Amino acid sequence: MKFCAFFAALFAITFFTGCEVIRLNNGKYETTLPGRSDFAAVYGDLIILRLRNPENETGTENGYWDWGGKYSIRDGYLVELDMDRQTARKWNFYYELRRQDNGIRVIDHRAENAYQLHHIPAVPYKKQQNNGNNSAPAAYPAYQ
Numbered sequence: 295m296k297f298c299a300f301f302a303a304l305f306a307i308t309f310f311t312g313c314e315v316i317r318l319n320n321g322k323y324e325t326t327l328p329g330r331s332d333f334a335a336v337y338g339d340l341i342i343l344r345l346r347n348p349e350n351e352t353g354t355e356n357g358y359w360d361w362g363g364k365y366s367i368r369d370g371y372l373v374e375l376d377m378d379r380q381t382a383r384k385w386n387f388y389y390e391l392r393r394q395d396n397g398i399r400v401i402d403h404r405a406e407n408a409y410q411l412h413h414i415p416a417v418p419y420k421k422q423q424n425n426g427n428n429s430a431p432a433a434y435p436a437y438q
Contacts, residue, residue, distance in 0.1 A: 316367040316370060316393070317336075317338065317339065317367065318336045318341070318365075318367070318373070318393060318398065318413075319336065319396065319413055319415070320336055320337050320338070320415075321335075321336060321413055321414055321415045322334070322335050322336075322413075322414045323335070323336065323397060323398050323411035323412060323413055323414065324411060324412060324414060325400075325409055325410065325411050325412070326410075326412060327409050330346060330409065331344075331346075332344060332345045332346055332358075332400065332409075332411065333411065334398055334411055339364050339365065339366070340362070340363065340364060340365070341362065341363070341364075341365045341373075341375070342360075342361070342362040343359070343360065343361045343362070343375075344358050344359070344360050345358065345359050345389060345400065346358055346359075347359050348388045348402070348404045348405075349404070349405075359385070361375065361377065361381070361385070363375065363376050363377065364376040367393055370393075371392050371393050371394065372390075372391075372392055372393075373391035373392060373393055373398060375391070387403065388402065388403055388404050389401065389402060389403065390403065394410070395410070396412075396413050397410050397411050397412045397413050398410070398411040399411075
């Protein structure tokens with residue numbers, strides 16, 4: 295009987311405390327630095343990144359590194375990308391991504407600088423009401 299009571303209490307504690315998973319806010323993240331058009335898009339545990347490729351790396355000077363997939367937040371701030379080993383080694387050599395101030399802090403190890411990708415909240419889709427009027431929009435006068 296004590297055995298069942300112990301597991302019931304353990305289950306209740308686990309159920310009521312829960313395990314919170316830290317995520318970035320859904321939406322787009324952009325930099326405000328002139329000359330940089332880096333961005334990230336986040337939805338749930340998925341992220342799409344587009345960062346300018348480091349100088350003296352394969353690709354053109356104005357080229358970009360693109361990557362999309364799952365991510366996780368480690369130690370409360372470090373954005374860890376779920377990449378294959380070779381890609382992760384290359385990205386981690388040049389860049390470090392951190393969750394900071396409602397955005398993503400990109401630390402460029404090669405250039406020894408950092409910049410912020412600021413969060414731009416996703417705008418929910420708002421369905422237009424036609425109030426029973428099934429006519430074509432004014433942009434298409436030939437169909438009215």
